[in-house]
Amino acid sequence: MTDPTTLEAWRVRDFLTSQPGVRIVPHDGPALVIAGEFELDAQYGDRRIRDRYNLELTVPPEFPRILPSVRETGGRVPYDFHRYEGGELCLGIDVRLHLLIRGSPDLPTFFAECVVPYLYGFSHREQKGRLPFDELEHGYEGMVCDLRSILKVDNEAACMHMMRLAGTQRRKANHERCPCGSGKRVGSCHNRILNEIRASYGRMSCRSLYENLKAHRIRKKLVRERHEKELRRYMRHVA
Numbered sequence: 084m085t086d087p088t089t090l091e092a093w094r095v096r097d098f099l100t101s102q103p104g105v106r107i108v109p110h111d112g113p114a115l116v117i118a119g120e121f122e123l124d125a126q127y128g129d130r131r132i133r134d135r136y137n138l139e140l141t142v143p144p145e146f147p148r149i150l151p152s153v154r155e156t157g158g159r160v161p162y163d164f165h166r167y168e169g170g171e172l173c174l175g176i177d178v179r180l181h182l183l184i185r186g187s188p189d190l191p192t193f194f195a196e197c198v199v200p201y202l203y204g205f206s207h208r209e210q211k212g213r214l215p216f217d218e219l220e221h222g223y224e225g226m227v228c229d230l231r232s233i234l235k236v237d238n239e240a241a242c243m244h245m246m247r248l249a250g251t252q253r254r255k256a257n258h259e260r261c262p263c264g265s266g267k268r269v270g271s272c273h274n275r276i277l278n279e280i281r282a283s284y285g286r287m288s289c290r291s292l293y294e295n296l297k298a299h300r301i302r303k304k305l306v307r308e309r310h311e312k313e314l315r316r317y318m319r320h321v322a
């Protein structure tokens with residue numbers, strides 16, 4: 084059971100009032116599950132879309148530090164659209180989602196900022212055959228691409244070092260030279276976005292994202308080297 088203070092902080096009552104077709108689903112376990120028919124009424128650019136989706140939101144007790152997971156239960160969103168293996172909707176990378184809700188980390192904001200754009204995009208795609216905005220690649224490349232746009236840097240290595248700095252204490256990080264290549268210290272360069280990420284996503288999460296990026300880059304390098312070696316061997320062989 085989620086306690087009343089938490090429900091209030093998450094603005095659950097406001098959320099339920101704004102979505103009359105949904106309710107709290109009783110279940111075992113510490114998460115708060117909200118399910119039913121959700122109304123979508125959104126406009127980006129000049130196109131307004133109204134639609135309905137059957138969804139199940141699972142809000143972990145650690146919210147907003149850990150974000151809710153969302154499933155579409157009406158059988159409308161196919162497996163090859165943005166969905167994770169377990170069936171959850173791929174709403175975007177956590178760094179961005181945390182930034183989107185940092186102003187008011189509650190349920191109505193999460194839904195409006197993170198879920199509505201996804202549903203709008205899907206409805207738009209059903210109606211028009213394409214997404215209304217640029218589609219991010221699913222997986223690692225998409226993540227790096229989105230990180231680059233959030234951090235406004237042009238390469239993967241810079242993203243990785245930025246995440247290392249976001250995972251470092253602010254005072255310490257600000258003294259380092261900024262990975263963007265400006266030649267300035269972080270404190271008078273990328274400090275604002277790094278502070279926002281550190282505060283919304285959490286220093287430890289930044290740290291582990293940095294470790295993942297690093298591991299992935301090392302793995303990529305090893306694969307590349309192995310291919311080069313194989314290629315050299317092959318060239319000797321055919322010579």
Ligand SMILES: [Zn+2]
Nearest residue numbers: 165166173221
């Ligand atoms: Zn995706």
Ligand SMILES: [Zn+2]
Nearest residue numbers: 261263272273
């Ligand atoms: Zn910079």
